[in-house]
Amino acid sequence: MSSEAQKKRHDGQSKLTEKQWAACIDYFDSSCCYCGKSGKLTKDHLQPLKQKGELEIANVVPACASCNSSKKDNQWLSWFQKQEFYTKDKAKLIQKWITFSLSIKELFEEEPSESEMVISKEVTKQIAPDTTAAIFWLKNRKPNEWRDKKETELSGSVDVNARSQEIKDRIKGRLKDG
Template sequence: MPVNRSRRAVASRRRSRRFLAADNDLTATEWRAIQAAWGCCAYCGTPDAALQKDCVLPLSRGGRYTLENVVPACRSCNASKSNDEVTGWLRRTRRDEPAFLLRWAEVMMGLRPAPPG
């Protein structure tokens, strides 16, 4: 078992370094707005009080914790998706990719501030 803990520790340190190196600007207010706009897991639709932040484009692939890149995910979907690219994961797990992308675009349009003028 010590090997597993060691691997987990190394992976955790790598993830922490990637997180700190990225330009992460998601505020607590924006996260609450994202949760309210989706109202459930963005991938499976399960209403869950313990929704987690999931990056559509994972940190390991250049993603960041930003308003445009974070969706709420239940623990199961977040663990299953891991650091996969979202559309490939949706197809592989036979989820409705077009419905997710449409809903994601709708939510983003509703969350973005109106342009000045």
């Protein structure tokens, strides 16, 4: 039950489940059972709360806010027959709903299960990749381009000692000049 006002009027007790309410709306083609308007629908009690009407599948029909507030605490049929949009077909449809809802009531009753989790919302989160994982992915994907060590070939010979002696001589020369 989504409405806080409904919960207060029924002392937090409700025999009407969301599945039952959805079935009720489907039965009346997502429109007001009285005037036929579609749009935002409210739960209208066929037997008013003041006359001990409960919030259960056989006592609730979808009604637009205008019809629901106009009906107030009246019995549905006596109020409905006084309306301009009253037709016998619509009244029969409501009566058929009452009979039908009583016959399918057991289909909606479920045994409570503590281990069953109800998924109410699915969320997809974007997470930044791990840097190390990205490095390994690149190394495995293109190993020739993303290697740690580059292989280089040298042709000819390099005299490391001669080069280091040349550098030492330059440094000594600068120290003397400066």
